[in-house]
Amino acid sequence: FAVAFMGDPHLSNAGCNLDALRRDCDLLRQTGTRAIQMGDILDNFHANPKLAAKEAHNRMSISEALSVAQWLIAESGVKWDAHVLGNHDLWIGPEGVELLKEWVRRAKSRMFDWNARLIYRWGEGPNDQHTVAASHDFKGSSIYNPTHGNNRMALEDGTADTYVAAHRHNHAEAKVPNGWRGKTYQLVRVRGYKDWDSYSAGRAQFADFHGMEGRSALLVINPLAQSHDGRQRVFMDIAEGIEYCAMLKARAA
Numbered sequence: 001f002a003v004a005f006m007g008d009p010h011l012s013n014a015g016c017n018l019d020a021l022r023r024d025c026d027l028l029r030q031t032g033t034r035a036i037q038m039g040d041i042l043d044n045f046h047a048n049p050k051l052a053a054k055e056a057h058n059r060m061s062i063s064e065a066l067s068v069a070q071w072l073i074a075e076s077g078v079k080w081d082a083h084v085l086g087n088h089d090l091w092i093g094p095e096g097v098e099l100l101k102e103w104v105r106r107a108k109s110r111m112f113d114w115n116a117r118l119i120y121r122w123g124e125g126p127n128d129q130h131t132v133a134a135s136h137d138f139k140g141s142s143i144y145n146p147t148h149g150n151n152r153m154a155l156e157d158g159t160a161d162t163y164v165a166a167h168r169h170n171h172a173e174a175k176v177p178n179g180w181r182g183k184t185y186q187l188v189r190v191r192g193y194k195d196w197d198s199y200s201a202g203r204a205q206f207a208d209f210h211g212m213e214g215r216s217a218l219l220v221i222n223p224l225a226q227s228h229d230g231r232q233r234v235f236m237d238i239a240e241g242i243e244y245c246a247m248l249k250a251r252a253a
């Protein structure tokens with residue numbers, strides 16, 4: 001089975017690639033693939049006094065942006081397992097967060113403040129489960145290693161199988177074996193759908209460098225695999241991951 005990690009949408013931002021987001025949502029809906037939304041649904045610049053002027057450069061009015069956010073959470077047809085609140089989500093204050101929670105409840109999902117931990121089970125045995133630790137971001141960063149914070153949390157915590165983060169608008173994935181614990185940790189960072197903004201202009205940080213990969217990721221879990229590598233694989237393109245998952249299911253049928 002598979003679980004998608006949807007990177008920061010920033011739906012109201014002029015640099016948000018709405019076509020790519022709609023395409024990924026349609027794929028998740030059509031295949032019934034479960035997903036975790038990693039935070040920062042909207043910019044919400046208007047709610048931050050230091051950044052309020054940037055709201056004028058966005059493509060939508062505040063009411064339009066809220067309507068699109070409602071569609072993503074409650075009307076897109078995606079099977080959301082969780083929504084993680086990011087820093088931009090928290091800027092809108094308790095009343096705004098409560099509105100997001102109302103849409104999440106309508107979608108029969110759950111909302112978590114910054115961090116979420118989900119356990120996926122397929123049997124009763126101690127190894128018949130996979131734990132995902134999803135955070136808008138983990139503590140710690142490195143210019144040399146985009147998954148540094150994830151790895152730090154894996155070393156300090158060590159109870160999950162996959163550690164996934166967003167927030168920094170870059171993407172990476174890595175597998176880190178830990179012989180002491182007898183586990184291999186999957187580390188994932190997704191960059192989100194904001195392909196461009198005024199801050200990133202002139203920097204090789206967004207779409208020009210990354211192409212189509214890494215806006216979201218798909219974790220494919222194969223309970224029948226004998227190796228750590230085969231048990232969990234990450235695809236930085238949702239369509240490719242769904243094809244791989246379908247191939248595994250056909251092989252097992």
